[in-house]
Amino acid sequence: TGEAQSGDENIVKIGALHPLSGALANEGQEMRDAARLAVEEINEAGGIESLGGAKVELIEADHEGAPEKGMSEIQRLDREKVVGVIGAYSSGVTLPATQEAERAGIPFVVDIATVEEVTKRGFKYTFRVQPPASTMAANFLDYFNVLNEMSDSPLETVVLVHEDSVFGTSIASLIEKGAADHGIEVLDNIPHAATTADLSSTINKINRLKPDAVIATTYLRDGTLLVNGLNQSNFQPKAIIGVANGAFSNTSFINDETEINQYIMDVNYSINPQSNLAIEVSKRYEDQFNKHMGPNAAYSYTATKVLIDAVERAGSTDRAKIQKALSETNLTEHILPQDSIIFDESGQNANAQAVLNQIINGETKVIYPDEYKNADAVLPTK
Amino acid sequence: MMLRVSNLDAGYGNLQVLRNITFEVNSGELVSILGTNGAGKTTLLRTLSGLISTTNGQIEFNGKHIQKMQPENIVKEGLIQVPEGRMLFTEMTIRENLELGAYSSAARKNMKKNIEYCFKLFPILKERENQMAGSFSGGQQQMLAIGRALMAQPKILLLDEPSTGLSPLLTKQVFDIIKEIKQQGVTVLLVEQNAHQALSMSDRGYVIENGEIVMSGTAESLLQDNKLRESYLGLAN
Amino acid sequence: MRKFPILISLALLIFTFFPLIVKDQYYMHIAILILYYALVSQAWNILSGYSGQFSFGHAAFFGTGAYTSSILFTKLGVSPWIGLFAGALIAALIGLFIGYLSFRFKLRGVFFSLGTLAFAEILRIIIQNFDIFNKTLGVLIPYKPDPLMFQFSSRTTYYYIILLFAFAVTVLVYYISRSKLGYNLVAIRENEDAAQSLGVNTYKNKMIAIAISASLTAIGGTFYAQYMLFIEPATTFSNDVSINILLPAIIGGAGTVLGPIVGSLIIIPIGELTTTLFGNFVGANLMAYGVILILVMLYLPEGIVGWFQNKFGKEKNAKKKKDNSINGGEDVGTFKN
Amino acid sequence: MLTLILQSLVDGILMGGIYGLVAIGLTLIFGVMKIINFAQGALLMLGMYISYWSFSLLGLNPYLSIPLSAISLFFIGAIIQKTILSKMLNAPEHNQLLVTLGIMLVIENLALILWSPDFRSVKLEGFIQTFNIGEVGVNVPKLIAFIAAIVLSIGLFLFLKKTMLGKAIRATSINRNGAMLSGINTNRINYIAFGLGASLAAIAGSLITPFFYTSPTVGATFILKGFVVVVLGGLGNFIGAIIGGLIIGISEALGGAFLPGSLKELMTYIIFVIVLMAKPNGLFGGKAR
Amino acid sequence: MELLKIKGLTKRFAGLVAVNNVNLTLNKGEIVGLVGPNGAGKTTLFHSVCGFHTPEEGSVKYNGKEIIGNKPEHICKEGIARTFQIVQPFGNLTVLENVIVGAFNREKSYKEAERLALENLDLIGISSLAYSRMKDLTFPNQKKVEVARALATSPEVLFLDEVMSGLNPSEVNEFIELIKNIRDSGISIFFIEHLMSAVMALSDRLAVMHLGEKIADGDPQEVMKIPTVVEAYLGEEVS
Ligand SMILES: Nc1ncnc2c1ncn2[C@@H]1O[C@H](COP(=O)(O)OP(=O)(O)OP(=O)(O)O)[C@@H](O)[C@H]1O
């Protein structure tokens, strides 16, 4: 299966597998756009040098959020002779899709998929750029303590609110596990369905428990319901902190909900605001697609770049060689708030980490760690 | 002439049931249609009402060609049918069923009066006006079906075996009502298995068999016909 | 239907040789999906196509099968081959429970449909809230090919297994359709009062139908889990699963033996075809799929097999009719000389 | 504790009103016309988009764009009925289900293509979002929706029971041939009924717009509960739909306050199943034939 | 021998007493007719005996065994088969398939059931319709199929609810012969009919219901002379 792929010598095909339609289409299309941007940049810069300036072609695939669709799309991409794939956002699709890629020997660079197991199956062809749930949780706990050190009104009690798919659940349960060690008291851990039309019972519980902070892992719609509901209720926590939150990092939320989003924090993967490259890319993204480059887009962009970098270094369209090149990745020029991108044995981006963001006056800023920050934190007060 | 049917063909899908049917009904007449089981009588009435589309031929009603008209417009013209199987609104009350009989705007004006008239003809309908039609007994449903048709103020009334399921007493009453309706100037086209009784009050009759009209004549002549007596009236000579 | 044995053997033959001719993994995967959907849709067909109890919640049985074998395997190391039967058994019990509640209390029509849907949701919520089921995290089955553990390195093996399942179930349905049980079920679908008046124990027969249907669907669930190696409650118990299960049977012809297979043979490739043709224009593929659904239902209201039976069955019936009347069947026509 | 219970009750009642609101259009199409309309959520979504675009392009308050969305959807519904559903009046019931599924796919994906999957929201300036009664907060947009639900359900109840048109709609769904023979233009009645069902979906959509994001798949959020509520209340029963909605809303709110995890959702379905056991035709359903 | 004994049977519908304290017996080999004005409660009585309604009071003994409270299917298994006044066809099945469902009541194998079904279709004289779809048949033919279907269950007792309505007089005469033949084959018959010619020709005994009550029971000729019967049912005199 590992052989040279493209029919046309001067074209290198890579696949992008995302939920382009269905309930997750918003995120999926945002990520596809980022991949398009990355490919465009490469081609503008002269294509893949080691392959004589071969152009990169992006083959876009839609998995609709359905596992078996993800599987068949991988095979379709295989027949298209892609040299590698990026994707796939939903953990439920990423797991079978990467497995299929493993079988077929297709390098698969996961842009987003939170669940730990993606890189825990001993697969050779699976790599992940995003920090997994455990890193997200660990980062959150650390930052939380840092926050408390800075502030004169420390946060002691929290309520965890999370959407109940594997994404929210895995992060929330890891936080709950580690909370005690970090001196945090978890008053409750409340799940909800991401598609829910109503979060008032969650809000009522929060009202009763009166935590210092609400820690939320949600998608856009439910996240907005939560913040809105809290805002309208009689109790205001000192802080609302998202973890990998799909709302607090979303353009719609940041731009449209200015009445309620002031000072909300979010521990999230994102771009590095101290990097000129990142600023440039996100500017171009914004110009081209008319929306803010959120973390999902940033990671798809990076995943595409990582894959192409490997092709460049492999100097071949042979998938096995690309796999080898990927495992030797050491990408220093990237847009993420982390050291160089290198993959550990399991294929996980070893330096991946989240940063602490805060929405300040309708813009999202990094407030910690210091090396990446572009604004000072507005600390919770009482 | 009120109704003239010429060279009519009709059927269900690929199945042709009616073949080259030609007959007429004059204004004020009571005409019976006889025929064995499955001969096509019901199909004929359905076609007249527009429930089945014709494949050939013409239906002229009061000078208008109605073979291409929608059923509801045919009703507006005054051609009303008491269908086989009654086709009641089973989950609606007796009163609502009657009211819906007077759906067309002309009939709606006289709704109150006509309901009273139906109640007079069939007192059980008044007694049970709020009962669901579906829980009526078979015969009661038949009365309701006739009542609903009368609500539409028919110019011509098509009755598909109206005595089906009625007790002898009620059968008599229904025939009396048909006579009364006729008296009032309504033209009647009657399909009946109770051939003897039907013919004895009819002006003329047609016999339909295998979808074709095979015999016609005045009521008396038909009543005297030997073959008819044997195979339709069950009277061996 | 007398042609069935010939037809089915022929199809089996073609399907058996398919992998020898077609090596492409993509086509193999599609073929597996076709057979898998033929299996679960056939299972649905028994309850809903034959006995007319329209289930909207077969995801409940599918999920039970998938979860039983996967949990047994990952937590206790029980081979999914055993899990397959355990899942089928538990699904049958759940089916009987749902059946008891629905049929004893005379839920009919849409009430039954939404009742089954509610049960699928109830199961999902239960799974999502209990640790033994890994809550919402789902179950990841480690990738370690081992035939004894229902895991194969070659896709062809999966193919032959699902081929066997799908055809076994189809043959089973063929026999049911010609048996007392089959006639009872159809009678229940057409008119329960009449069925009862003819001595059909409607409750018992419906219970049998739901038990068979549930357990066969669960077998499909186990297969799916072993093939995908990952299941999670949100997708496993979703409405989409229930709809995908009933789609082939209706397209092909509910209440016919070959309906689910034919429907699956059509609907799965159409889904792939629209993706290939319109895939670059996101949304257009699903729109096209929707349009095709509408057209099929408009022009083939009784499904593909139903349409065939009507078209060719009619001629056959007409012939039989004639034969009969020649053999002394009474004829009309006393008048025409 | 008491505040919590009271607050939960209020939230539950308001949310129940929303469920009821969604269920009203559904109970007309599903309960009276006997069409299992999967596309109802998609129609609701169209209503939301109409209100959204009226707001963002014309600056029209969503409450003012209700007539626009209602009328537009009436015609869309009538067209769907005329071009598609009217052709399958004699087909088996479950076929309609697949057809409406197809319609849903077409509408949702058309919306995806036309308007992208972006989430859109309407922000009403200077609009009071909540007020307090004692310590209990009441959400204003939801209250408006709740009142609208009650008004609409009573209106429709009277419409179907008292007017000739309403009776004709019921008659047509019971026996189409019988209706034709009574002089009812059944095709027209079906366009009107389906159009009305669609415009009720649109009204619900417009009323939801002020507090919920609009996106192509938003219909799914409401429609499943909508079906549950319709069945719970008894098919075709408008008052039943509201009461069914309230039952679900309140039980969810109380369940959410006192049950761990996402078990509150279980309440909906368990209540649903229990009600059906006791009353196989829904709370206010008539006797089975 | 008393085959079926109905005692004190009462069935009410919300305020309406549809069947009021009715006593009736059917002896082996007998044909009993039941007449009465529309809405008298005849069909309701059938429904109550056959398990489709649960009567409020009374008992029905079949072969000495109480059958009230039994489900319709059990009553059929016991040996009572019935037809419906408002036909209850299996609309999408062929006529033959309709009858096969009945035949499966006692038969196990498909072959046997099919044979039995064809036999009964032949008996009723509708074999030519065997492969027609039930819902395409005219009502009278559907009723004939219902008779064949009921007979195929191999009953001891046959309940017929207005099977002859919609037949023309000659066809009625044929049907009368048919029913007599069925009786001669050992099946007792209890029938409702409004066609007086048929009622008089068939009934060994005749019962009359009015407003839910049985108002007469006995020799047909005698019963038809009872003034209350004449008044309630026939109107004026007997023809
Ligand atoms: N919906 C239908 N589809 C197909 N064939 C039909 C349909 N309805 C009736 N037929 C057939 O058409 C023929 C004529 O039927 P029709 O109902 O007109 O007879 P009829 O003269 O009214 O008989 P009856 O006295 O029994 O009511 C019959 O052979 C019948 O089987």
Ligand SMILES: Nc1ncnc2c1ncn2[C@@H]1O[C@H](COP(=O)(O)OP(=O)(O)OP(=O)(O)O)[C@@H](O)[C@H]1O
């Ligand atoms: N399900 C029901 N609910 C309410 N009333 C009913 C129900 N079924 C029957 N009835 C009423 O009970 C009475 C007896 O009805 P039944 O059908 O037994 O009459 P019948 O003697 O068979 O009349 P017919 O000769 O007209 O068929 C009627 O007044 C009828 O309206």
Ligand SMILES: [Mg+2]
């Ligand atoms: Mg007829």
Ligand SMILES: [Mg+2]
């Ligand atoms: Mg009766």
